[in-house]
Amino acid sequence: MNLADIPENLSELIVNKALELGFSACGISEAGHLSKDAGFMEEWLSLGFHADMHYLEMNKEKRYNPKLLVDNAWSVVSVLYNYFPEEQLPSADNYKISKYAYGTDYHIVIKDKLQILFQFTKTCFPDLTGRIFTDSAPVLDRAWAEKSGLGFIGKNTCLIHPRKGSFHFIGHLIVSYPLTVKTAPVTDYCGTCRRCIDACPTGALVAPHKLDARKCISYLTIENKKPFMQDFDFNDWIFGCDICQDVCPWNRFSTTHNEARFRLSDEIKNMRKVDWESLTEDSFNRIFKDSAVKRTKFSGLTRNIEAAKKKD
Ligand code: SF4
Ligand code: SF4
Numbered sequence: 001m002n003l004a005d006i007p008e009n010l011s012e013l014i015v016n017k018a019l020e021l022g023f024s025a026c027g028i029s030e031a032g033h034l035s036k037d038a039g040f041m042e043e044w045l046s047l048g049f050h051a052d053m054h055y056l057e058m059n060k061e062k063r064y065n066p067k068l069l070v071d072n073a074w075s076v077v078s079v080l081y082n083y084f085p086e087e088q089l090p091s092a093d094n095y096k097i098s099k100y101a102y103g104t105d106y107h108i109v110i111k112d113k114l115q116i117l118f119q120f121t122k123t124c125f126p127d128l129t130g131r132i133f134t135d136s137a138p139v140l141d142r143a144w145a146e147k148s149g150l151g152f153i154g155k156n157t158c159l160i161h162p163r164k165g166s167f168h169f170i171g172h173l174i175v176s177y178p179l180t181v182k183t184a185p186v187t188d189y190c191g192t193c194r195r196c197i198d199a200c201p202t203g204a205l206v207a208p209h210k211l212d213a214r215k216c217i218s219y220l221t222i223e224n225k226k227p228f229m230q231d232f233d234f235n236d237w238i239f240g241c242d243i244c245q246d247v248c249p250w251n252r253f254s255t256t257h258n259e260a261r262f263r264l265s266d267e268i269k270n271m272r273k274v275d276w277e278s279l280t281e282d283s284f285n286r287i288f289k290d291s292a293v294k295r296t297k298f299s300g301l302t303r304n305i306e307a308a309k310k311k312d
Contacts, residue, residue: 006125011180014077017120021113022258023079023171024164027148027183031066031073031174037143038064044210051213053223063138070131072176078148079117080159081110084167086256087264093272095308098218098240099167101292103262108290110134110171118173130175141170149183155208156196156244162186165251189250196244202232205244217241221304222296228303233311238276238304239293273312276305 007013011028018026041056041063050056066073083100100106114132122128133139142159146152150170151161158166190208197205204216213219217234218241235243245251267287279287284298293301 006177010121010124010177011182013124014117014121014179018077018079018117021116022081023113023117024082024168025080025150025161027078027145027150028179028181029076029078029144029147029149029183030178030181031070031076033065033067034140034143034147035064037140040209041140047212049206049210049212049214051219051224052226053213053219059138063140066139066174069138070129070174070176072129073174074177075175075179075181076144076148077117077121077173077175077179078145078150079114079171080145080150080161080164080168081106081113081171081259082164082168082255082257083259083262084165084251084254084257085262085264087269089264090269090272095236095238095273095276095305096242097238097293098242100169101239102264102268103259104290105292105294106169106262107134107136107292109259109261110169111136114171114173121173121175125177128175128177130173133172133174135170139172139174141172144172145170146185149185152186152188152190153209154188154196154248154250155190155194156205156248157209157211158245158248160189160248160250161253162189162250163253165254166245166248167251167254193249195247195249199243199247201235201243217243221300225300228307234304234308236308236311238301238308239296273309277309279305 015026045057062069066076085099085102111134118132135141142153145159151159154160160166202215202217204212206212217237221237221239281298288294
């Protein structure tokens with residue numbers, strides 16, 4: 001294909017298509033080396049704040065340089081997908097799971113939509129190559145979203161869109177074409193606020209923008225595969241933790257998602273503590289068949305429930 005055949009407004013076409021597909025925001029950045037973020041990540045790793053997530057020590061150069069991850073990488077198209085629910089898990093006599101895990105695993109939902117976006121991009125420019133990413137490869141998701149102008153990284157380490165809040169999944173297309181970059185990075189609007197730091201029940205936000213995963217309920221209840229070594233009170237969280245996002249003033253701008261696959265099933269909605277405590281492996285496999293909760297496995301979830309139960 002002749003380069004002259006490529007629509008001049010290809011970037012706008014991609015952004016518009018992303019919004020049409022239900023993404024809340026879409027921005028484009030140049031696929032350069034993430035030097036500042038690499039420095040931050042290296043310091044974070046050196047402090048051991050990544051706990052047992054040793055995979056973060058691997059493929060570092062690919063993580064910092066998309067050109068090593070995708071042949072001929074020129075541009076990163078970043079998207080946000082809202083998961084803020086209309087209806088939250090009933091709180092009375094109940095345990096808590098993070099809002100992002102209420103429905104179908106986001107990897108499945110976002111991957112389908114990114115695939116459609118990628119195909120659309122290829123119809124505009126058939127010679128284009130690239131890859132889609134949904135928290136599935138060594139990609140610094142929040143750094144790219146920030147670079148693409150989709151928000152700033154708050155003191156709670158989440159990507160915060162100044163008009164839509166932080167309850168979003170992040171995905172990317174990395175493509176072999178120099179798309180026009182129209183978005184500028186967003187200013188950090190945390191200011192003097194420290195609500196997230198003060199609200200974290202385990203002191204995992206050890207400083208602004210510094211999360212010690214070894215103390216974070218989200219890490220401990222999901223990624224951590226070991227028994228709990230410290231006697232933390234998980235405040236009834238049994239999968240993930242939303243506290244540092246729930247208290248963030250920028251989340252007053254959250255609007256409810258429109259994704260049927262993210263809705264709570266009636267079965268999960270009707271569960272109370274006694275049902276969680278008597279969950280069998282068969283029920284776990286059935287109820288969470290397509291859910292992100294599967295990540296912690298039955299053994300992890302029952303470990304979390306036991307720990308939460310002890311604090312009642
Ligand atoms: S997810 Fe929960 S435990 Fe982790 S930093 Fe946020 S408030 Fe603290
Ligand atoms: S709670 Fe305050 S300090 Fe924390 S991320 Fe939100 S605005 Fe920033």
